[in-house]
Amino acid sequence: MSAPSDAINELPIIDISPYMDRDGADDSARLATSEALHDACVNYGFFYLDISKFINSEESEELARLAREFFALPQEVKDKISIRNQDHARGYQRLKENVTNGKADNHEAIDFYKSVERPDRTRPLWGENQWPEVPEFRPRYTQWIEKMKMLGMLVMEAMAVGLGMTTEEWDDLRNQVDDSFWVMRIIGYPPLPNDHDGFSCGAHKDYGCLTLLYADPTRSALQVFLRQSGDDASEADDLPSEQDTEQGTWINADPIPGCIVCNIGEMWEIWSNGLYKSTLHRVIHKSSNYRVSIPFFFEPNFAANVAPLSAALRIQGKDSVEGLTDGKAYSPVVYGDFLLSKVSENFATEGKGKYD
Numbered sequence: 598m599s600a601p602s603d604a605i606n607e608l609p610i611i612d613i614s615p616y617m618d619r620d621g622a623d624d625s626a627r628l629a630t631s632e633a634l635h636d637a638c639v640n641y642g643f644f645y646l647d648i649s650k651f652i653n654s655e656e657s658e659e660l661a662r663l664a665r666e667f668f669a670l671p672q673e674v675k676d677k678i679s680i681r682n683q684d685h686a687r688g689y690q691r692l693k694e695n696v697t698n699g700k701a702d703n704h705e706a707i708d709f710y711k712s713v714e715r716p717d718r719t720r721p722l723w724g725e726n727q728w729p730e731v732p733e734f735r736p737r738y739t740q741w742i743e744k745m746k747m748l749g750m751l752v753m754e755a756m757a758v759g760l761g762m763t764t765e766e767w768d769d770l771r772n773q774v775d776d777s778f779w780v781m782r783i784i785g786y787p788p789l790p791n792d793h794d795g796f797s798c799g800a801h802k803d804y805g806c807l808t809l810l811y812a813d814p815t816r817s818a819l820q821v822f823l824r825q826s827g828d829d830a831s832e833a834d835d836l837p838s839e840q841d842t843e844q845g846t847w848i849n850a851d852p853i854p855g856c857i858v859c860n861i862g863e864m865w866e867i868w869s870n871g872l873y874k875s876t877l878h879r880v881i882h883k884s885s886n887y888r889v890s891i892p893f894f895f896e897p898n899f900a901a902n903v904a905p906l907s908a909a910l911r912i913q914g915k916d917s918v919e920g921l922t923d924g925k926a927y928s929p930v931v932y933g934d935f936l937l938s939k940v941s942e943n944f945a946t947e948g949k950g951k952y953d
């Protein structure tokens with residue numbers, strides 16, 4: 598397998614500040630951000646978001662420090678908040694407890710989901726979050742969740758403009774994400790031995806809406822699969838090939854100071870009727886340090902009915918899904934049903950509900 602190339606010159610960097618600073622930025626700055634997002638979603642499905650005006654680096658570094666403090670605890674202390682005590686989704690998962698493409702992932706993690714009104718730990722995903730007893734952990738991460746929810750909403754609005762949606766169309770889309778059934782994972786990656794042919798996290802697509810990933814400065818860990826232009830997306834859908842393929846290459850998406858990595862999940866692929874790509878990615882971490890990453894999955898509302906958007910169909914020269922005669926429209930899904938079907942597959946085979 599050839600070494601992945603450096604993504605820094607390949608994945609675009611998008612400044613979201615025109616959408617954060619309503620008074621300071623003019624319409625043309627916002628439009629430039631939206632157009633850049635549109636291009637990035639058509640061509641890559643992955644990009645860097647410059648959030649330096651929104652989050653200072655000490656804040657995210659402190660999250661990584663708190664995560665390390667938890668992962669360094671004895672196994673039996675970490676197991677006290679195991680997913681097995683709850684709904685098999687919320688809580689701690691041991692090293693290699695997660696499986697992707699039939700292989701154990703070389704990481705441990707804690708998952709948190711949006712709280713539900715009447716928790717029931719016997720119902721998949723419907724339990725309560727379990728917080729480590731590490732001092733400051735809960736308030737710091739709670740603050741992060743609030744910021745990521747706000748950021749997710751701004752990126753959604755900017756993407757709606759990039760897709761050419763009218764104000765009414767954006768109102769409809771906003772109603773599908775304004776009570777986001779978000780997920781936050783805190784992941785710890787010990788190094789993979791150099792001669793190991795496994796994965797820290799196997800190749801997968803995220804299946805929701807937007808992933809907002811803060812990762813510590815470790816390089817050469819997260820890799821993104823870029824298709825060669827002109828390839829038919831459906832060919833690459835059959836991957837997850839873990840090998841280099843004819844159709845594309847794996848590139849590194851190394852952290853850039855002041856930026857987070859953002860990628861779109863399968864819900865955006867449906868909304869955009871395939872115009873936007875949900876892109877395969879994986880983690881191979883072989884450096885000597887313990888890596889920490891914190892993906893925040895900004896998702897649709899649990900009850901959202903996700904279907905191709907008129908704005909995407911207009912770009913594709915199709916007036917409406919009903920009018921399509923070639924049958925090439927993505928099928929709608931109710932987000933919560935889709936999520937449960939993914940998680941229950943894991944319940945059946947693994948006795949647990951891994952998020953992705």
Ligand SMILES: O=C(O)CCC(=O)C(=O)O
Binds near residue numbers: 890
């Ligand atoms: O750790 C990373 O960089 C990526 C993790 C990831 O892709 C995921 O949790 O979905």
Ligand SMILES: [Fe+2]
Binds near residue numbers: 801802808878953
């Ligand atoms: Fe992912």
